[in-house]
Amino acid sequence: MSVKANIYILFLLELALPFFVLGDNMDQPILELEHITYTYPEVKGEFAINDLSYKVYAGEWIAVIGQNGSGKSTSAKLINGLLAADSGRIKVAGEVLNAQNIWEIRRKIGMVFQNPDNQFVGATVEDDVAFGMENIGVPREEMQRRVYCALEKVRMSAFLKRKPARLSGGQKQRVAIAGVIALSPKILILDEATSMLDPKGRSEVLQTVKRLKEKKNLTVLSITHDLDEAANADRLFVMKEGELIESGKPEEIFVQADRLVEWGLDLPFSVRLNKELQRRGIEVPLGFLTEERLVNWLWTSILRK
Numbered sequence: 001m002s003v004k005a006n007i008y009i010l011f012l013l014e015l016a017l018p019f020f021v022l023g024d025n026m027d028q029p030i031l032e033l034e035h036i037t038y039t040y041p042e043v044k045g046e047f048a049i050n051d052l053s054y055k056v057y058a059g060e061w062i063a064v065i066g067q068n069g070s071g072k073s074t075s076a077k078l079i080n081g082l083l084a085a086d087s088g089r090i091k092v093a094g095e096v097l098n099a100q101n102i103w104e105i106r107r108k109i110g111m112v113f114q115n116p117d118n119q120f121v122g123a124t125v126e127d128d129v130a131f132g133m134e135n136i137g138v139p140r141e142e143m144q145r146r147v148y149c150a151l152e153k154v155r156m157s158a159f160l161k162r163k164p165a166r167l168s169g170g171q172k173q174r175v176a177i178a179g180v181i182a183l184s185p186k187i188l189i190l191d192e193a194t195s196m197l198d199p200k201g202r203s204e205v206l207q208t209v210k211r212l213k214e215k216k217n218l219t220v221l222s223i224t225h226d227l228d229e230a231a232n233a234d235r236l237f238v239m240k241e242g243e244l245i246e247s248g249k250p251e252e253i254f255v256q257a258d259r260l261v262e263w264g265l266d267l268p269f270s271v272r273l274n275k276e277l278q279r280r281g282i283e284v285p286l287g288f289l290t291e292e293r294l295v296n297w298l299w300t301s302i303l304r305k
């Protein structure tokens, strides 16, 4: 084969490579909701979830935002089978959730809730992380290995023998995450998992999850009222009255400042700062959205001049 032909083939391969690498990601959602509806039996006639459909791909970080009562927590409970949908289908890694496979599917989904104090069952950090594995009969040695490994990942190995009650809020949530990670889930659902933490604890937990997402290609569905956290997500789902009313990249959602107010949401700090700078005649280019990116831009383009 001529050199020219070789180069041509290499060129074609290079063009096709992203499709091979991303193929799995692009075709097969790790989580799929199809026309889900749910009404709590106590409040007949009022949808908590109304025709909710979306797709999430492996390795994505999705932030679910929306006013109080918009159905965020209910949707999370439907995904891991704590509640059963009235109609519609939920697919996890291609499998339709049903009464037969619910336990198997639940193992693919880890959930961490808001209150760090309500999530402990073990007397020590070690026991606590082991608890989920004891339930599914993981052999003792394997269990110990996984406990150490999970605590290592959330940087809490030094606290193995400590009592959970003695930890800070951020440390407690990291232990809760370790308990979930030890079961090797594909999807991690955080339901306001950082909302009771101080800024340091919040940042510790988010950094931990971010590292896990990157290392293990973990998919994260984070229900949050923290719009600064949401600004760092790959995509946002906006919920209102049980429906998905908008989805897209943070920069696409947060530029619609007027609609955010209409949806009952605040503006993230970076958007407020951006607006304020514009009001003072400093044109910030579109796309500089997260606080970090905005600060970097200000630093390199304005303050150093």
Ligand SMILES: Nc1ncnc2c1ncn2[C@@H]1O[C@H](COP(=O)(O)OP(=O)(O)OP(=O)(O)O)[C@@H](O)[C@H]1O
Pocket (backbone or CB within 6 Å): 040, 042, 043, 047, 048, 066, 067, 068, 069, 070, 071, 072, 073, 074, 075
């Ligand atoms: N256990 C329950 N019984 C009856 N109704 C419920 C129950 N839990 C939630 N609801 C109702 O379902 C709707 C959705 O509630 P959900 O808790 O999913 O909202 P949310 O978006 O998580 O809100 P928040 O931001 O306050 O956590 C609301 O109208 C709520 O009042």
Ligand SMILES: [Mg+2]
Pocket (backbone or CB within 6 Å): 072, 073, 074
């Ligand atoms: Mg909720």
